Amino acid sequence: MLINFDWNMVIFVINSMTGFGRGEYKSGSVRCIVEIRTVNHKNYDYSIRCPKELFSVEDRIRDLVKAYISRGKADIFVTYVNEDTKVSSVIVDSGLVKAYIDAISQASSEIGLNFEPRTDIFFKIPDAFTQVKEATDADVLWSNISPAFEAALIALTNMRHIEAIKLIAGIEDCFDRIGQFFTVIEEKSETVPEEYRKKLTDRLSELLDKQIIDEQRIAAEVAVFADRCCIDEEIVRFKSHIAQFKKLLAEKESQSKQDAKQSVGKKMDFIIQEMNREINTMGSKANDLTITNSVIAIKSEIEKIREQVQNIE
Template identity: 45%
Template sequence: MWIDEASWKDEIIMIKSMTGFGRGTIESEKQSFIVEIKSVNHRYCDLNIKMPKSLMPLEDRIRKIVQQKINRGKVDVFITQMNFEDQATKAVLNEGLANSYVECLNVIKEKYNIKDNISLSLIAKFPEIITVKKDDADLENIWKYLLTAFNDALEMLVGMREKEGEKLEKNILEKCSSIQTLLNTIENKSFQVVKEYKEKLSERLKDLLDKYPVDENRVAMEIALFADKSCIDEEIVRLNSHIVQFKETLTLKEPVGRKLDFILQEMNREANTIASKSTNLDITKVTLNIKNEIEKIREQIQNVE
């Protein structure tokens, strides 16, 4: 049972990979069709269709169906047709083009004083003067027949993209959880940094108290300045917020690849700020691990529609 264009519209969209392949075939006593569709990642929807010249009038219909199902990716459609008996065709004269050729030939004759007559055999040699086209009624029958193989190929392609999308989503969510765990480690460690700085400063002051007078207000100010300079609370909150937003975006019923890429840029920005503010080696190491996980996610979402 073939599916027309309208049947593809109102479906649930989930995260999809841009990589996939589909194949559909159909054969009767009169003819057979093989349809192959493959897609890879691309910034936009780049659709290329290769099919017999006689089927070119159907190209817009094919494009419409593909674009209803695929929003991003480089998509190549290959249609092979084999006829086992003569098809209903007719010869069509391009009268306007023929007149133009004759006018040009007459100009050449007059300009160069050529006496030869313009013959039918000469005009018939020019391209596109006479073309062979399928009857419209026959083309509609072919379309309904071809659509069966085309829909089978497209369903297989979309199914493969969805299946690969499920794997991508699972892997991406695991990395998001890993980032949150690392971020919790940084948050816990950041509370200790100021405390450790205060303790170290106090120990150093004890050694100096017997020799030099110390302004306690100045000491408190130094500790406050250090705490303010190295505070990463806001960055931690924002990075956590971006992770939540990232996960929510994964559940949207629309293409999300570009949105995810933008959120990742913001996540990386916050991680860079944490790394630049931190004076603690442990926090720096954990932050580098976060950046590494972000980069891994970035590589994966390049293939998300």
């Protein structure tokens, strides 16, 4: 029998890597909208699209996001408006304006139209003018945007928790089925040598007819066979790996904040590899069709768990 485990202990303890969160903050003339999308990724990756005026606090943004996300790819989109921010100067891209005027003049000439440039056309040229706004104190800027980031990250975490519930439910079902098949393997492995002895004795009886069978020789043959197909050690290690997997989930609940940021998904993936290694060895050593069929079924369930683990943070 595999290790008993209360799966309810891990609900809302681990996170999926897939999720979305949105946060918004309004105060006076300030409005900030933050949207965060996370997807599967082997390690941690981060990208942000935000107005240039937020560049001074980008390190703070990165640190805050990293406190919530330890694994996966995070795409962050920030909209920030402060109507009280004054424009200190305007930069004109004269080269760009001239290039547009020349192109329009040439096109007009080619189709037989008269073109007389007017200054109002400048304002229709994309990116011809760049507003340079007065720099905002970094602490003030952070107080304007951090509430939206916190709200988005909390919403993201809640969604990732909900997704984790589905993952845990799937993993639980797989372990239940593994337990059933593994019980068959444990019980059958104890009878394989004796079944081999019976088959060997029956076969020799047919071949030797009424001649005396050398029981000592049969015992020696059975001993060699039993040693060759013994999977006791693999059974012990396989059960140990399952216990480690479930303990890893349980320990996640009591970890410190620093430890909790470490990726549990990578550790699970390693344990799954070890489980697969042990079950493969059982299949190659056990000279029994029932065990072989159970091994195949367990490998299928392990693969399902592996797919689920790929989405665990």
